[in-house]
Amino acid sequence: MNKPPQEEKSTGHIYDGIEELDHPVPKWFQAMFFATVLFGIAYFLYYSLGEGESIDQEYHRIIHAERLAQFERVAKTGGPKVPSGEEFQAFLKDAEKTKLGAVTYQAKCISCHGSQGQGGIGPNLTDEYWLHGGSMSQIYGTIANGVADKGMPPWALMVTHEEVIALTVYVKSLAGTHPPNAKAPQGEKVSN
């Protein structure tokens, strides 16, 4: 059933009516094959037996450069510091910034501390009892650095410095709000 045109060179092999022609392997195909094989050999020799940088070395080079950049930045700006009482006060007066605290709280904190600070997985934030201190700077430190063995993440790594301050101010403002379903007190009583 398959009759090749006269000019095509056939191998003469026919299987169930399928004929095989004897075209040469396309030159570009051969070139592509040899190029990838050469690349493969060269790459393997360079990276596995030669001078090539290993994945581990590359990672540590990048991490090192990143740390240097961080140090430089801290040296230039002085880095984030625990804000002073005045700074917190300034935040309290700025309505926009108060809103930032509420919004950030709703986005990041409610899954553990409840939508109104009543507590849940994490402690109640509205009562007078504190596990890690109830002053502005102590709350700031707890939010920024987290509490590793309790599952509180170090938020300074995930939100901006300004947002940590805003959160601190917001959390402080929750005191005495008596939301429903509040979690039982944990920690030390702190009287302000």
Add this chain to the structure above:
Amino acid sequence: MSDSNKSFSYDDDIVKKFLIATLLWGAVALLLGVFVASQLANWKLNLGLPWTTFGRLRPLHTNAAIFAFAGNGVFAAIYYSSQRLLKTRMWSDRLSRIHFWGWQAVIVSAALTLPLGITVGKEYAELEWPIAWTINALWVIFGVNYFKTLQVRRERHIYVAVWFYIATIVTVAVLHVLNTIQIPVSFWKSYPVYSGVQDALVQWWYGHNAVAFVLTTPFLGLMYYFLPKAAEKPVYSYRLSIIHFWSLVFIYIWAGPHHLLYTALPEWAQTLGMVFSVMLLAPSWGGMINGLLTLRGAWDRVRQDPVLKFFVAGLTFYGMATFEGPLLSIKSVSALGHYTDWIIGHVHGGALGWNGFMIFGMTYWLVPRLWKSNLYSRKMANVHFWFGFLGTVLYMVSMWVAGITQGLMWRAIDANGRLVYPDFVETVMRIVPLYWVRALGGALYLLGFVLLLVNVYKTVKRAPKSEKSEVQNAVTLARVPLASLGHTPHRILEGLPGAFSVLTLAAILVGTFFEIAPTFFSAEFAPAVPNLKPYTGLQLHGRDIYVREGCYNCHSQMIRPLIGETKRYGEYSRAEESIYDRPFQWGSKRTGPDLARVGGKYPDLWHYRHMADPREVVPGSLMPSYPWLLKDKTDFGIISRKLAVMKSLGVPYTDDDVRTAEGEARRDAKEIADKLVAEGASTSHQLEEREIVALIAYLQRLGSDFRKGLIK
């Protein structure tokens, strides 16, 4: 043996059986695909039932697509074309039927066990040991029948399609047997003999070559038979066939480690996987160009003939997928693409565009011939083509965009060195619209498939009732001297299928040896850590629950040494951390975040609430809820046996550990349960008896050895 003219007939009944099975299972695989794709777009479609959650249905979808749809399609192609290419009926009708019914039984048992959570927990090798070993036995039966058929052939030389079939049969046997060496704990639970890095390498050597030798080589064989038949054209180049066959078979087997780039696998093995993947480009394209060039002078017919249309598009998708594969295997591209939907898009370009289309083309050509009828509607077949084409393109493009978007979001770091998107869920919510587009693409593809079913049904229905097999005549082969088999060594080899098969086996064993053998001898793969305690009984049992629920389908446990990754998850994973992991659970996709260091990150109560309803603690999460874990009781009775099996595999448990395992597990569970209640868990009756407690024990162990400084 004397020259004699023998009359015989082909066994087309077995081809019909396999073809019908292909279409039936194809419908199941595609329906499941659209369903699980929709679950990712809307978590509510998990339906709140254990057996309908994504983690259990996704393995069923992949197994159905690969082994039921593509598998049966390949068998139909092999049984039809081999008989004709070898001018003989299959050696044994009985073995053919055992193969057929056995294979369908395997698929049915997969469809029953996977939704029940009975799984080994390794991708595309999920079926538990009784089923896995049945597959091994069936494959041997199929192989015996095939090689016996080769022996009684009436065609002197074997055609390139048969070469590819031989490679398939030989290699799948090696792959499947080596990857399913498991020690049973019970009838439906076993542990692999390999652990950690070694298990990962064996699994991906298997996994990638399932793609190579189930979804590639037999389909190339199919192409080499059905394409020239349908086009009525000679095959373009015999020499190209030889070169691309041997290079493909030799090189493919090495490529598995490209699934493990940047992992704890020793780097030389990763590099081997990458360079061999790059070298695969030309051998893969060899098949595509030989197919496309065969169509020279027939392109006018491609416009009208749906069979050729499917073949041409199928080969083109094959060419795209085999360009994308080497590209994704380059380390720096893998750094971006791995764990994302880009990979899902890539495999579906192959599965929908190549495997599906080749099977569709074959079906439209074969059905009228098998049933001696005319195709009911060519127009309908052409409409099917466009639905399929559009569906595949929508699928691929949406997943490219989703994958690259999410990959870039994961690694985005601002000027202060902070992650721009620290909440993983944010990167998920961004791509949910693309999950809808993907589901739409899949639905279009399924719709086209329904047209095929209708067309086949109508074609078969109008076929004449009485079918008589045509009588064939061919001369029995006589023994001839070696030299008269051909003028070139390869031509002589084509006359010696036994030798051909042995050489094929040798070709795939080279790569197998160089990659797998070192895992048994080199400490790089299983580093000894003196103080590292194995899992406690409760943790081990919790781990099995993690495996049962298919968590690995969406969560990795392998943090790569990439800065965006270590900032998000913590220090990158070490080989030592997986030494007790049977099976390894590194995963291949992050629909949710990596869990390698999740232990200690959240309080127990967080996990308790998260498993009950993920959205309570992670708004926007698309993870299914697992309320049954809070109700179902832990099977403490089996824990001792689990430890005993682990001990027999070399895990350092003492006899005492094994004996007291159940009591210890109960004590550990009580401790966690009491803590949960103290923290404010809704006090469910006998909380310590619930599976959630075992799962929490396991999750809290993850990464804790590293945190304690036991691993450097």
